[in-house]
Amino acid sequence: MLEDTSFAIHPGKGTNSEAVIYRSVGNLKSYSIKDNVYQFHCENGEVAIQFYTESIVRIVMNQHVMPNLKDSQTVISTPIDVVVTEELMGELFELKTNQLSLHIEKAPFRLTVKDRQGRTIVSEGKRGITYQENGRVTVFKEMDEADHFYGFGEKTGHLDKRGEKYEMWNSDVFAPHNPETDPLYESIPYFMTLRNGKAHGIFFDNTFRTVFDMKSDEDYYSFSAEGGQVDYYLMAGPSPKEVLEQYTHLTGRIPLPPKWAIGYHQSRYSYETEAEVRELAKNFIERDIPIDVIHLDIHYMNGYRVFTFDKESFPNPEKLIADLRDMGIRIVPIVDPGVKKDPEYPIYQEGIREDQFCKYIEGNIYFGEVWPGDSAFPDFTDEKVRKWWGDKHAYYTDLGVEGIWNDMNEPAVFNETKTMDLEVMHYNDGEPRTHRELHNVYGLLMGKATYEGLREQLNGKRPFLLTRAGYAGVQRYASVWTGDNRSFWEHLQMSIPMVMNLGLSGVAFTGPDVGGFAHDTNAELLTRWMQVGAFTPFFRNHSAIGTVYQEPWQFGGKYEKIMKKYIQMRYEWMPQLYSLFYQASKSGLPVMRPLLMEYPKDEKTYNLNDQFMIGDNVVIAPILAPSVTDRAVYLPEGEWVEFSTGEVYEGSKTHLVHAELKDLPIFIRKGTAIMQGSWSSNKDKETKNVTMNVYPGLDNTYRFTFYDDDGETFDYENGNYHELEIEVVSTSEQLKIDIINIEGNYIPPYEKIDVHIIGRNNEQEVFINGVKCSDNPIISLVE
Numbered sequence: 001m002l003e004d005t006s007f008a009i010h011p012g013k014g015t016n017s018e019a020v021i022y023r024s025v026g027n028l029k030s031y032s033i034k035d036n037v038y039q040f041h042c043e044n045g046e047v048a049i050q051f052y053t054e055s056i057v058r059i060v061m062n063q064h065v066m067p068n069l070k071d072s073q074t075v076i077s078t079p080i081d082v083v084v085t086e087e088l089m090g091e092l093f094e095l096k097t098n099q100l101s102l103h104i105e106k107a108p109f110r111l112t113v114k115d116r117q118g119r120t121i122v123s124e125g126k127r128g129i130t131y132q133e134n135g136r137v138t139v140f141k142e143m144d145e146a147d148h149f150y151g152f153g154e155k156t157g158h159l160d161k162r163g164e165k166y167e168m169w170n171s172d173v174f175a176p177h178n179p180e181t182d183p184l185y186e187s188i189p190y191f192m193t194l195r196n197g198k199a200h201g202i203f204f205d206n207t208f209r210t211v212f213d214m215k216s217d218e219d220y221y222s223f224s225a226e227g228g229q230v231d232y233y234l235m236a237g238p239s240p241k242e243v244l245e246q247y248t249h250l251t252g253r254i255p256l257p258p259k260w261a262i263g264y265h266q267s268r269y270s271y272e273t274e275a276e277v278r279e280l281a282k283n284f285i286e287r288d289i290p291i292d293v294i295h296l297d298i299h300y301m302n303g304y305r306v307f308t309f310d311k312e313s314f315p316n317p318e319k320l321i322a323d324l325r326d327m328g329i330r331i332v333p334i335v336d337p338g339v340k341k342d343p344e345y346p347i348y349q350e351g352i353r354e355d356q357f358c359k360y361i362e363g364n365i366y367f368g369e370v371w372p373g374d375s376a377f378p379d380f381t382d383e384k385v386r387k388w389w390g391d392k393h394a395y396y397t398d399l400g401v402e403g404i405w406n407d408m409n410e411p412a413v414f415n416e417t418k419t420m421d422l423e424v425m426h427y428n429d430g431e432p433r434t435h436r437e438l439h440n441v442y443g444l445l446m447g448k449a450t451y452e453g454l455r456e457q458l459n460g461k462r463p464f465l466l467t468r469a470g471y472a473g474v475q476r477y478a479s480v481w482t483g484d485n486r487s488f489w490e491h492l493q494m495s496i497p498m499v500m501n502l503g504l505s506g507v508a509f510t511g512p513d514v515g516g517f518a519h520d521t522n523a524e525l526l527t528r529w530m531q532v533g534a535f536t537p538f539f540r541n542h543s544a545i546g547t548v549y550q551e552p553w554q555f556g557g558k559y560e561k562i563m564k565k566y567i568q569m570r571y572e573w574m575p576q577l578y579s580l581f582y583q584a585s586k587s588g589l590p591v592m593r594p595l596l597m598e599y600p601k602d603e604k605t606y607n608l609n610d611q612f613m614i615g616d617n618v619v620i621a622p623i624l625a626p627s628v629t630d631r632a633v634y635l636p637e638g639e640w641v642e643f644s645t646g647e648v649y650e651g652s653k654t655h656l657v658h659a660e661l662k663d664l665p666i667f668i669r670k671g672t673a674i675m676q677g678s679w680s681s682n683k684d685k686e687t688k689n690v691t692m693n694v695y696p697g698l699d700n701t702y703r704f705t706f707y708d709d710d711g712e713t714f715d716y717e718n719g720n721y722h723e724l725e726i727e728v729v730s731t732s733e734q735l736k737i738d739i740i741n742i743e744g745n746y747i748p749p750y751e752k753i754d755v756h757i758i759g760r761n762n763e764q765e766v767f768i769n770g771v772k773c774s775d776n777p778i779i780s781l782v783e
């Protein structure tokens with residue numbers, strides 16, 4: 001406890017400055033090629049190089065034996081046949097694909113990677129791949145003056161991570177998330193470097209505790225792990241979008257979520273009784289505030305035993321779930337990994353009988369304290385356990401549940417270390433490893449177990465899963481919320497770069513607790529946060545036990561009206577958002593993104609923390625401080641139209657923009673279009689009317705995809721979807737809107753798309769699909 005006082009900086013304490021001895025892999029002795037893997041035998045280690053595609057190369061080093069290339073907990077793609085030319089030039093060995101060239105110096109072994117144009121992407125200078133006696137492995141790369149770093153999953157601080165040092169170790173952090181609080185719940189050992197407008201990525205696929213250091217040395221950055229092999233993938237880019245496509249080629253993309261999961265979620269720790277939940281739902285219906293989901297936090301259970309409902313407070317969950325479903329609301333219950341140690345509890349009995357729990361090597365079960373008291377933890381690294389756990393979810397799906405919320409899956413334990421004993425041995429599908437090595441994938445594998453179980457049980461309906469902990473690839477199974485933030489303006493501010501960097505790390509479906517979890521929120525903060533929440537990919541209002549209630553009506557009519565407007569706006573934007581979610585599921589590109597993703601050459605975007613984009617043509621610039629009604633907004637090149645006022649703003653400039661509490665500044669780039677729907681009611685959320693808002697430019701072409709389907713089944717996988725590729729061409733005389741491709745068999749409930757043209761200059765004649773049109777143009781979707 002003394003560490004929490006000024007004693008922490010007592011002059012007598014000193015710092016530990018023991019010299020670190022790095023051992024290099026040494027000189028190259030010989031090399032060989034086996035199964036398309038280049039094997040370099042060095043004096044102090046073995047290095048393997050494997051091309052995954054022309055743009056992705058994997059580099060593995062093992063200090064003892066030939067590298068194990070079959071060890072990834074998350075990579076889902078396999079190497080394709082890549083044409084590689086090899087050249088030996090004296091002291092230099094060269095491997096080239098169409099996109100990448102690797103230059104290997106032999107003495108000592110050093111790697112430089114260049115792009116197609118011969119520009120250096122990464123180089124090792126005087127350092128390189130190293131290891132220490134204690135098993136730590138470290139890779140150093142030269143840091144260019146122009147390097148900016150992004151990604152790293154869920155991190156506090158600013159958008160650009162240059163000058164920062166981060167650790168990856170899934171941690172339950174309730175203490176305030178300060179700028180220096182690290183690590184948090186997710187470990188995504190991946191980052192993207194942007195240098196002079198060109199990007200490349202590195203994914204360090206090592207599940208031990210890892211450290212990324214862009215701070216300690218002026219000339220080098222490094223990534224290191226407490227143990228295991230050096231195992232990293234280099235992605236050539238060269239644009240930020242290509243880097244992300246390459247990274248998600250390796251670790252996967254989000255499944256297309258059901259539409260209801262993209263709607264508004266209301267949560268609290270906890271709505272404690274069935275009556276309270278019904279009252280809550282009734283409020284939403286009567287006030288006509290859109291809602292799709294109510295979350296049930298730990299109080300729904302009997303003594304926090306997962307796969308149970310408390311009989312007194314929730315006497316009839318099936319009826320509750322069905323009644324709410326009739327009102328257009330789904331229930332998402334929380335499921336934590338800890339299974340209460342209770343010999344009379346069937347799940348615990350079964351887990352013991354069938355050997356499903358994590359154990360020490362000697363065979364005794366690991367018990368840790370969580371909400372239900374002493375608990376055992378399923379060993380999700382075992383296929384058998386994943387299946388068991390997944391199957392158990394029939395308990396919920398039989399009651400009508402289609403979504404699950406996984407929490408405490410770092411795993412969190414109420415003890416000094418905050419987690420499981422590092423010596424616990426995981427079965428790891430037959431290759432046992434300690435918790436020290438697999439801690440960071442516990443949440444990922446719990447997610448896999450849960451998602452796959454739900455998918456099997458839901459008879460063709462899409463499941464929704466929310467998780468707190470994860471590893472690279474978590475996006476394949478779950479949406480991520482950013483844990484226990486607080487109701488501070490600073491946390492609203494911080495959530496924006498955090499969500500953008502998660503998006504740049506492959507996790508497209510994510511968001512913070514809107515309004516703030518811990519601490520009491522207030523009317524103004526909640527209102528401003530709702531405006532942002534309406535555009536973050538995951539939109540859930542959640543608050544902690546003991547804090548003020550923060551449902552949209554808790555602060556009176558004035559605020560309720562504004563919050564309702566923005567929640568409704570979320571639904572009006574659904575056609576646009578759903579198309580972007582579809583894009584994320586296809587290519588890995590995030591729904592919410594930093595401006596640098598679209599404008600990588602524009603330095604002004606490199607650390608722009610308080611604005612974000614939705615897709616490639618919409619900039620949102622929320623107010624993020626109390627009593628403020630004016631803010632600076634940077635708009636990149638082009639011309640921009642403010643969504644609600646229609647005012648036109650010149651790009652490549654910073655503007656002072658006014659926004660009263662009721663206003664959220666939204667800018668659409670001229671020459672582009674967005675798709676809008678309309679809100680009807682909670683009971684009937686089907687999109688009935690679709691409008692295309694077109695903002696003509698003067699000299700440009702814009703292409704985008706509008707996607708729709710039934711919104712809840714997997715039938716789209718069999719062609720049951722509706723996809724339009726639309727082109728908007730603006731010249732000073734004409735505006736041409738053409739459907740250039742139509743795909744899929746799904747017949748949407750609307751037969752036409754209304755076209756609204758906003759800010760046309762009088763000389764511009766409008767053509768739709770080649771036909772000149774007049775006042776109220778439409779695009780007919782029927783023959």
Ligand code: GLC
Binds near residue numbers: 298468
């Ligand atoms: C953890 C979660 C929080 C949840 C609480 C109770 O703190 O992060 O969201 O409400 O546990 O389950």
